[in-house]
Amino acid sequence: MPTREELEREFGRLGIDFRNPGFCETPAFLEAEGRNPRLLFTYAQYIDTLTFTPEYLEHARRVVRDTADFLHRELDADGRRGACVDISQTVQRFLEPQGIWVYMVAGGLRIQYPAASGVGTRWFWPLMHPRNRARTGAVTGHAWVCAPPFKVIDLSFAIQPYSPNEQRYLNGYVLAEECEGPPEATTVNDLMDNEVRQELTLALGRLPNMTDLPRVAPDLRDFMADFPSCKITKDEVHLKYIPTRISAPDRPLEGMRNLELRGRYPAQLYEEFQRARNVNG
Numbered sequence: 001m002p003t004r005e006e007l008e009r010e011f012g013r014l015g016i017d018f019r020n021p022g023f024c025e026t027p028a029f030l031e032a033e034g035r036n037p038r039l040l041f042t043y044a045q046y047i048d049t050l051t052f053t054p055e056y057l058e059h060a061r062r063v064v065r066d067t068a069d070f071l072h073r074e075l076d077a078d079g080r081r082g083a084c085v086d087i088s089q090t091v092q093r094f095l096e097p098q099g100i101w102v103y104m105v106a107g108g109l110r111i112q113y114p115a116a117s118g119v120g121t122r123w124f125w126p127l128m129h130p131r132n133r134a135r136t137g138a139v140t141g142h143a144w145v146c147a148p149p150f151k152v153i154d155l156s157f158a159i160q161p162y163s164p165n166e167q168r169y170l171n172g173y174v175l176a177e178e179c180e181g182p183p184e185a186t187t188v189n190d191l192m193d194n195e196v197r198q199e200l201t202l203a204l205g206r207l208p209n210m211t212d213l214p215r216v217a218p219d220l221r222d223f224m225a226d227f228p229s230c231k232i233t234k235d236e237v238h239l240k241y242i243p244t245r246i247s248a249p250d251r252p253l254e255g256m257r258n259l260e261l262r263g264r265y266p267a268q269l270y271e272e273f274q275r276a277r278n279v280n281g
Contacts, residue, residue, distance in 0.1 A: 001226050004049035007042060018046065022096035024103075024248060044103040044246040045226060047148065057149050063098045064147055064175065067091060070273045072155045072173045078261040084156040086259040088143040089249040090266045091155065093256065094273065095147055102147035104249075105227070108242035109142035109157065110190055111170075119165050126244040127216055129195035144174075144241060151230055152176040152241055169237050176232045183228035190229075190242050192216065220244055 002010075011018040014032045023029055024043045033039040052060070071094065075087055088104050095102045108126040113119040124141035132138070144154040158170035188197060188208050196216060200208040213220055227243040249256060256266040264272070 001045060001048070002042075004046065007046045007049060010042065011046070021099055021101045025096070025252070040103075040248055041223070041246045044105075044146070047101045047103055047146070050101060050148065052148060060100050060147060060149065063095065063100055064150055064153060066277060067094045067098070067273070068153060068155060068173055068175060070276070071269070074261045074269060075155060075159055080261070081159055081161050082156075083159070083259065084143040084154075085139060085247075087156050088145050088154075089247075090256065090259050090269070091145045091153060093249055093253040093266060094270055095145075097253070097270075100147050102145055104143060104145050104247045105241075105243045105245075106140035106143045106247045107244040108190055110240040110242070111157075111166075112238040112240075113166070113169050114236045117165070117169060119169070122162075122166065123190065123193075124160075125191060125193040125196075126242070127192045127196055129193055129199070132193055132195060140244070140247075142241075143247065149177045150175055151179060152232060154241075157239065169235065171235060174232065174234060174239065176230070179230035180232055184231055184240060186210070186224060186229050186242055188213070190240070191220075191244070217244070 008018055014028065016028045016032060017023060017026065024033075024040060029039065029043075068091070071087060071091060075083060085106070092102050092104050106126065109124040111122040111124075113121075126141035128136075128138060128141070142154075142157070144152055144157075147153060152174050154174040157174055158167075158172060162170060188200075188210060191213070192200070192208070197208055200212060200215065204212065210221075223244065224242075227246075229243070230241045232239050232241075249258075251257075253270060254267045259266055261269060
């Protein structure tokens with residue numbers, strides 16, 4: 001991971017003002033990103049190098065919790081399932097104008113239920129066979145948001161198309177400031193769906209392992225070195241978040257049409273959110 005000073009020198013060289021949250025949406029950043037698509041990855045690295053005052057952290061905790069409460073309530077009431085990318089993009093666009101440093105993560109999620117449940121492990125794989133991508137329309141396994149001090153902000157993990165046996169263990173949303181223990185080694189089972197692993201097995205004449213990852217995702221090992229997996233436990237369910245890339249909304253809040261909750265787009269939802277906060281003090 002580069003140092004904060006190294007990253008600031010790089011942004012300065014590109015003419016990017018890096019002083020304020022959301023500078024990834026400035027014209028200078030977007031112009032430079034057009035020449036270097038990895039610049040969004042650098043933006044996330046930069047946020048991870050920052051140190052924050054106690055006042056900022058108190059402000060961020062309050063803002064993130066208020067935002068998460070509001071958007072999770074709206075998503076749950078709407079009933080839409082499988083909205084991890086769209087709700088994460090909306091969270092990012094809600095937090096930026098409130099002065100919060102934030103970036104969006106795409107990757108995989110492994111869910112392990114309590115042993116007594118009898119429910120098997122569920123994976124949301126980030127590396128999917130093209131047939132499965134075409135069939136499901138999925139662009140990643142799962143998506144969530146990082147906004148220090150929170151390492152994982154996940155409003156949709158419990159609002160997916162689960163079986164009734166799975167759903168009874170999954171409720172609410174995830175706000176996690178710390179991961180449990182050191183990062184767990186990521187395996188091909190965490191990353192690749194069944195069809196990808198099967199094709200690799202046929203091609204290699206053996207079961208694939210992590211040394212074979214460059215065949216499917218050439219730069220992923222380097223990415224995961226800077227953005228390791230994060231394990232947390234919620235209601236006796238073990239969740240393993242596995243970052244594989246940094247993402248971002250492609251439109252400002254006012255232009256977002258990717259999410260519609262009970263007839264309102266993100267900008268309308270944000271106006272309601274702000275009105276409610278003003279009324280409640």
